[in-house]
Amino acid sequence: MLKQRPFLIETLTAIGLIVAPFVLPHLGFAPNTVNRILVWGLFGLGFDILFGFTGLLSFGQSAFYGTGGFVAAYLLTRTGFSNVLGALIIGMIAAAATGYLIGLIALRRTGIYFAMITVAIAEVFFFVEFNPLSDFTGGENGLPGVPTPSFNIGFTTIHFTNGWSLYQFIALCYFIGVIIALRIVRSPVGAILSAIRDNPLRATAVGHNIHGYKLTAFVIAAAYAGFAGGLLGVLQAFMPPDAFTFDTSGQLVMQTAIGGRGTLFGPLVGATVWLFLQDFLQSALGLGAAWKLVLGVVFVLLVCFLRGGIVGGLVDLYGLVSGKRARKAAETEEADVETPQAPPAPMQAKEVAHPVYSGPILKATGLTKRYGGLVANSDIDFSVNQGELRGIIGPNGAGKSTFFKMLTCEIAPTSGRIVFEGRDITGLKVTDVCQLGLTKSYQVNQLFTGLTVRQNLTIAALAELRGKFRLDLFRSLSGVKGLTEQVEHTLALVNLTRRADTPVSELAYGEKRRLEIGLALATSPRLLLLDEPLAGMSPRERVETVKLLKSIARGRTMIIIDHDMDSLFELVERVTVLQEGKVLVSGTPEEIKTNAAVQEAYLGGVHGEIAA
Amino acid sequence: MISWPNLVSQLFNGLALGALLALISSGLTIIYGTLGVLNLAHGAMFMIGGYAGFVTYQYTESFILAVIAGSLFVMLLGVVMERVIIRHFYHRPHEDQLLVTFGLGICFVELVRLLFSSQSQIVPPPALFQGITNLGFMFYPTYRLAVVGIVAIALGALFIVLYRTRLGMIVRAGIEDSVMVDSLGINVYRVFMIVFGIGAMAAGFAGIVNAPVVSLTPGIGDDILVQTFVVVVIGGVGSFPGAILGGLIAGEIISVTSMFNPGYAYVMLFAAMTLVLVVRPHGLLGVQGRE
Numbered sequence: 001m002l003k004q005r006p007f008l009i010e011t012l013t014a015i016g017l018i019v020a021p022f023v024l025p026h027l028g029f030a031p032n033t034v035n036r037i038l039v040w041g042l043f044g045l046g047f048d049i050l051f052g053f054t055g056l057l058s059f060g061q062s063a064f065y066g067t068g069g070f071v072a073a074y075l076l077t078r079t080g081f082s083n084v085l086g087a088l089i090i091g092m093i094a095a096a097a098t099g100y101l102i103g104l105i106a107l108r109r110t111g112i113y114f115a116m117i118t119v120a121i122a123e124v125f126f127f128v129e130f131n132p133l134s135d136f137t138g139g140e141n142g143l144p145g146v147p148t149p150s151f152n153i154g155f156t157t158i159h160f161t162n163g164w165s166l167y168q169f170i171a172l173c174y175f176i177g178v179i180i181a182l183r184i185v186r187s188p189v190g191a192i193l194s195a196i197r198d199n200p201l202r203a204t205a206v207g208h209n210i211h212g213y214k215l216t217a218f219v220i221a222a223a224y225a226g227f228a229g230g231l232l233g234v235l236q237a238f239m240p241p242d243a244f245t246f247d248t249s250g251q252l253v254m255q256t257a258i259g260g261r262g263t264l265f266g267p268l269v270g271a272t273v274w275l276f277l278q279d280f281l282q283s284a285l286g287l288g289a290a291w292k293l294v295l296g297v298v299f300v301l302l303v304c305f306l307r308g309g310i311v312g313g314l315v316d317l318y319g320l321v322s323g324k325r326a327r328k329a330a331e332t333e334e335a336d337v338e339t340p341q342a343p344p345a346p347m348q349a350k351e352v353a354h355p356v357y358s359g360p361i362l363k364a365t366g367l368t369k370r371y372g373g374l375v376a377n378s379d380i381d382f383s384v385n386q387g388e389l390r391g392i393i394g395p396n397g398a399g400k401s402t403f404f405k406m407l408t409c410e411i412a413p414t415s416g417r418i419v420f421e422g423r424d425i426t427g428l429k430v431t432d433v434c435q436l437g438l439t440k441s442y443q444v445n446q447l448f449t450g451l452t453v454r455q456n457l458t459i460a461a462l463a464e465l466r467g468k469f470r471l472d473l474f475r476s477l478s479g480v481k482g483l484t485e486q487v488e489h490t491l492a493l494v495n496l497t498r499r500a501d502t503p504v505s506e507l508a509y510g511e512k513r514r515l516e517i518g519l520a521l522a523t524s525p526r527l528l529l530l531d532e533p534l535a536g537m538s539p540r541e542r543v544e545t546v547k548l549l550k551s552i553a554r555g556r557t558m559i560i561i562d563h564d565m566d567s568l569f570e571l572v573e574r575v576t577v578l579q580e581g582k583v584l585v586s587g588t589p590e591e592i593k594t595n596a597a598v599q600e601a602y603l604g605g606v607h608g609e610i611a612a
Numbered sequence: 613m614i615s616w617p618n619l620v621s622q623l624f625n626g627l628a629l630g631a632l633l634a635l636i637s638s639g640l641t642i643i644y645g646t647l648g649v650l651n652l653a654h655g656a657m658f659m660i661g662g663y664a665g666f667v668t669y670q671y672t673e674s675f676i677l678a679v680i681a682g683s684l685f686v687m688l689l690g691v692v693m694e695r696v697i698i699r700h701f702y703h704r705p706h707e708d709q710l711l712v713t714f715g716l717g718i719c720f721v722e723l724v725r726l727l728f729s730s731q732s733q734i735v736p737p738p739a740l741f742q743g744i745t746n747l748g749f750m751f752y753p754t755y756r757l758a759v760v761g762i763v764a765i766a767l768g769a770l771f772i773v774l775y776r777t778r779l780g781m782i783v784r785a786g787i788e789d790s791v792m793v794d795s796l797g798i799n800v801y802r803v804f805m806i807v808f809g810i811g812a813m814a815a816g817f818a819g820i821v822n823a824p825v826v827s828l829t830p831g832i833g834d835d836i837l838v839q840t841f842v843v844v845v846i847g848g849v850g851s852f853p854g855a856i857l858g859g860l861i862a863g864e865i866i867s868v869t870s871m872f873n874p875g876y877a878y879v880m881l882f883a884a885m886t887l888v889l890v891v892r893p894h895g896l897l898g899v900q901g902r903e
Contacts, residue, residue: 057707059714108889111706112650113849116841117885123838124882131875246834250714257711289730293722300715303708304697 013178017171021164031163032235033279037271038167038174039231044256044267045181046224051253052262053185054217055197056110059249060118061225063102063125066244068095068226070129073143073239074136084149088230095226096219103218107211110200119246126244143239170231177224181264183474184220188462191477193217195459198448205410205446206523207434207463216471254299260309269310359422361386361527361557362407362438367416369402369581376402377581380416384527390559391568391589394578395601400561401443403578404529407559408440409433420527431468440529441520443561445512447504453515454487454500460522461486486522493552494518495544510541514548521552528552530560534567542567569593577601617750622871623864628756628825630863631763632818636836637843637855638770639814645787645850646807649698649709653717655837657812661686661819662828663724666735675738679820686816687809694808699801717833725830732827735820755824762821767856770814774852783807787850839866842881846888848898857896 024034043065050056072091075081106117129137137143149169150159160169184190195203196210203210233239242248251274252267259270274295281291306313360383367380377399384390394400405411407418409430418426420438433439448456461483466472477483491497494514499507507515517533533549534542546567549560553571562568569575569589577584577592579601585592592598640654651657665682669675693716701709736742737755745754774780782803786793794800819833826832839862847858862881869880888896 051707055705055707057710059710105886105889108893112644112710113845115650115706115710116845117889119838120842120845120882120885123835124878127875127878131873132879246838250718253711253714254718290722290726293719293726296715296719296722300697300712300719303712303715304700307704307708 009182010179014175017175020171021167028279029276031167033275035167035170035235037268037275038170039228039235040252040255040271040274041265041268042174042177042231043225043228043252044259044271045177045264046221046228047252047256048261048264048267049181049184049190049193049224050217050221051256052260052264052266053190053197054193054214056107056214056217057115057253058106058118058218058221059115059246059253060102060106060120060122060125061221061252062244062246062248063122064095064099064222064225065229065232065248065252066125066129066241067098067229068092069229069233069239069243070137070143071095071226072230073146073233076147076233077143077145077239078136082147084147084234085151088227088234091230092223092227095229096223099219099222099225100215102222103215107214107218119249122244122246122249126246129241129244137241138239140241142241143233144237146233146237146239148234148237166235170235173227173231177227178264181224183476185264186477187473187475188466188477188480189213189216189471189473191455191458192462194451194455195448198450199446202442202446202448202519203459204429204431205408205434205439206460206519207431207439207468208459209431209469212469216473254295256309258299258302258309260311260313260315263309263311263315266309266311273310358386360384361388361421362559363419364407365417365419367403367406367418368414369399369406369411370414375581377406377413380578380581380583382576382583384557384559386557387555388557388574389553389572390557391572391575392559392561392578393563393565393568393575393592394584397580398578399581400578401531402581404440404531404559404561407529408438434463434523434525435468437524437526438529439520439523439525440531441517441533443531443535445516447512447515447519449504452501452503453496453507454491456504456515457487457490457518457522458483460519461490464523486524490518490522493521494548510537510545513537513541514545517545517548517552525556527557527559530558530562532562533560534562534564546571618871619868621750621752622867624752624756624760626864626867627860628759628763628863629867630860631760631767632822632859633836633839633843633863634856634859635763635766635770635818636815637840637847637859638767638852639811639818640840641844641847641850641855642774642783642787642852643808643811644844646783646790647698647702647804648790649701649713650706651698651808651811652710652713652837653693653720654713654812654815654840655833655835656717656720657686657690657815657833658819658822658836659724659828659830659833660689660720661816662735662823662832663728663733663819664816665820665823666733666828669735675735675824678735679817682820683813683817686819687813689816690812691805691809693812694805698808699804702804717837721830721833728830730830732829734827735823737824759821759825763818766814766817766821770810771852773810779803779806839881842885844895845885846896848895851895851897854895854897 020034047061050058068091071094072087075087075090076084081087102121106114106121109117130139148160148162148166150157160166192203192208192213195208196213200210229243232243255270255274256267257270258273259266259268277295278291281287281294287294302309308316362384364380364382367377367382368375369377380403392400402411406413409425409428412427417424420436425433425436448459458477462480465480465482465486491500494517496511496514496518499511504512504515513533513536517530520528530549534545537545542564549558549571560568560572572589574586575589575592576586577598584597584601585595587595636654636658640651644650661682664685665678668681669678672678697712697716701712741755741758743754744751745757774783782793782798786800786803790800843855843858843862846861847854861884865880865884866877869877
């Protein structure tokens with residue numbers, strides 16, 4: 001919903017902000033309340049990028065809100081610094097810098113650990129503000145006397161004092177905040193952030209440095225928080241110490257969840273509901289202190305029954321009414337014109353970095369993996385030539401998947417070396433190995449299930465086109481050179497063009513399997529490992545997939561694990577048989593078919609060797 | 613200002629606080645380990661234990677009854693909470709679990725605030741443990757000494773339940789792999805409910821035992837919750853021994869730092885947590901792979 005028409009959302013936001021002062025007073029909103037809502041909304045823009053888009057739920061945003069606020073307020077009240085906007089920006093930078101340092105610690109862990117660590121950090125900031133730094137922050141008194149902004153524009157001075165006058169300034173800040181947030185969300189970085197939320201494992205495997213991107217999101221959230229904190233001081237003419245309390249973080253989290261996460265405007269809506277209900281319940285209904293209980297109950301009910309919050313609910317409703325019908329129609333229409341067509345030309349593999357190299361593309365020596373006493377792989381020597389199509393078979397538990405995981409550096413071998421194109425990759429990270437041109441498709445689908453097919457492939461293609469980490473926060477996705485071509489090409493190759501804008505969750509199993517291969521393909525690997533690409537497919541799907549694999553094999557090297565020997569033997573040139581973690585034999589499909597040791601391994605120890 | 617008796621008495625305070633944190637954290641960590649849900653309402657459970665005990669004490673004037681009623685009430689609350697709400701969140705993302713328990717925690721706190729106001733309430737220590745004890749080298753409040761003993765007994769009981777009973781074996785197996793336990797024909801959902809009840813009871817018990825040391829306010833659980841998180845991060849999520857070790861470390865850090873400057877207590881606690889995260893990201897006694 002955030003992308004169809006250019007500048008639609010920007011325009012609507014601008015109109016909304018301009019109209020607000022003329023409409024809201026009639027609805028009983030005091031200007032001061034509106035200003036507070038905007039400050040919370042601005043605070044929440046950054047938080048939504050962190051929580052809604054990246055999936056990192058922080059309960060410690062008060063640390064940055066307070067830091068930005070107090071740095072700005074200190075500059076303005078204690079040092080004689082008089083440029084309000086300058087102070088706000090310095091506060092924002094201070095908060096972002098703090099966010100960077102804190103992020104280095106908090107992002108060492110994910111999930112609930114991350115939540116717990118952020119809570120603890122925020123509490124530290126609260127105590128530091130009150131005690132060791134009370135000379136600078138005024139301790140429990142806060143910093144009174146924060147001035148309001150004024151701008152000298154040559155012939156006259158504009159002074160934003162309070163109420164609707166100050167609103168103009170805050171609304172402008174909010175508007176700029178929205179524009180920046182929208183740019184970020186629509187940038188390649190934004191796309192990768194949602195990939196991290198959906199499936200961090202795969203985002204890493206297709207070649208993104210997700211730690212760097214998470215830290216980016218954390219710093220962005222801290223910067224927004226810092227600026228909003230500064231605005232709070234300006235708005236109240238006083239920087240309150242309770243900006244640092246856990247309640248501040250909690251309120252932000254609740255407002256975002258009430259309004260709708262991942263929508264950017266959710267926090268603003270949530271803040272409106274919150275402040276309106278607070279006024280309404282307290283004064284109109286005379287509930288006094290019980291208002292927060294009512295809000296708490298509303299919040300719990302929303303989390304239980306309306307996961308997307310108010311904005312999310314409205315979007316779903318809108319989608320139900322209009323979108324579904326349109327898409328259904330489009331899909332059936334296209335289904336009619338579907339004709340079997342020749343598969344498109346195979347995609348080029350990544351340019352070889354050092355074309356002079358001409359040894360085996362992959363060479364593993366003495367590869368061993370032990371899990372405690374269990375030896376999954378022992379002393380495997382394995383070598384694949386450029387352009388070869390190699391199959392790996394072996395009974396269940398032979399250590400095939402472990403072997404693949406070691407080759408792609410998902411797990412580190414206990415001993416042994418892996419050399420890819422003459423370069424020792426042992427001990428590298430899976431991200432770097434993928435960037436070098438070696439990746440795999442997974443045995444169990446690892447897709448970005450919340451995104452569409454096209455978005456999935458975009459994530460993978462971005463890794464190839466942009467490298468593992470790049471901060472092009474303000475570039476639009478369409479500005480990435482070659483992205484559209486690569487995505488469209490991969491779509492055609494895995495025969496999913498028709499389903500490009502379907503969410504992954506609505507795909508059939510066979511389609512998901514093809515997308516799984518497509519994700520690996522979109523990174524343009526020179527060596528592609530496929531872990532049971534045919535598993536779970538119907539016979540007809542198998543035939544199609546074998547055709548697909550043949551077509552992508554041109555110009556690249558592939559190693560395929562599968563249990564479907566008929567298909568595999570038809571596809572590959574050589575086969576390696578693994579058994580009990582060791583290489584049993586290697587040879588052409590014909591040799592393998594007639595090999596006595598292989599037959600024995602599969603039929604289960606007729607001669608008693610393996611039965612033990 | 614730093615004298616030996618002063619230091620020793622702070623070490624004792626640290627032991628008492630540490631034991632208490634160990635008990636509360638054990639509750640949090642076995643719930644998380646088994647159910648995979650981090651209960652952000654755990655601090656509120658601690659607070660409710662105190663208030664439930666306080667009400668019982670008002671009516672019966674018996675501290676023992678207050679402890680029993682406080683613990684049982686919170687256990688019941690935990691069971692109801694698990695049955696009615698938490699179980700619908702097992703298959704939802706972690707963030708949703710955090711949000712819903714966070715919201716429940718706020719509801720509990722605000723409900724208690726509505727019923728008892730924000731004013732602090734006092735539960736006197738039982739007659740047996742009133743006054744101060746002469747330890748030879750210093751005088752120390754008797755009840756604080758007793759807290760260490762009472763909590764140690766409770767931790768012992770929890771240990772026996774976890775390591776010497778059938779239920780405990782299932783719980784520990786569930787921490788390792790709850791899907792496997794389920795496939796073995798054990799009704800994990802019933803076990804989940806019991807674990808949630810026991811975990812909540814640990815917090816509630818700590819809440820009423822702690823009540824005579826401090827005064828009760830509706831917000832009393834908030835700080836404890838934060839400290840509990842630090843304990844769990846230091847000790848390692850899902851580890852009962854880790855919770856005890858982490859609790860004692862955290863308790864001593866807070867007490868000893870407070871002797872110099874209470875403002876730095878959290879800073880030191882945080883520094884310790886950071887150190888652990890850098891050196892052993894999975895906690896001192898945590899197991900790799902649990903997230």
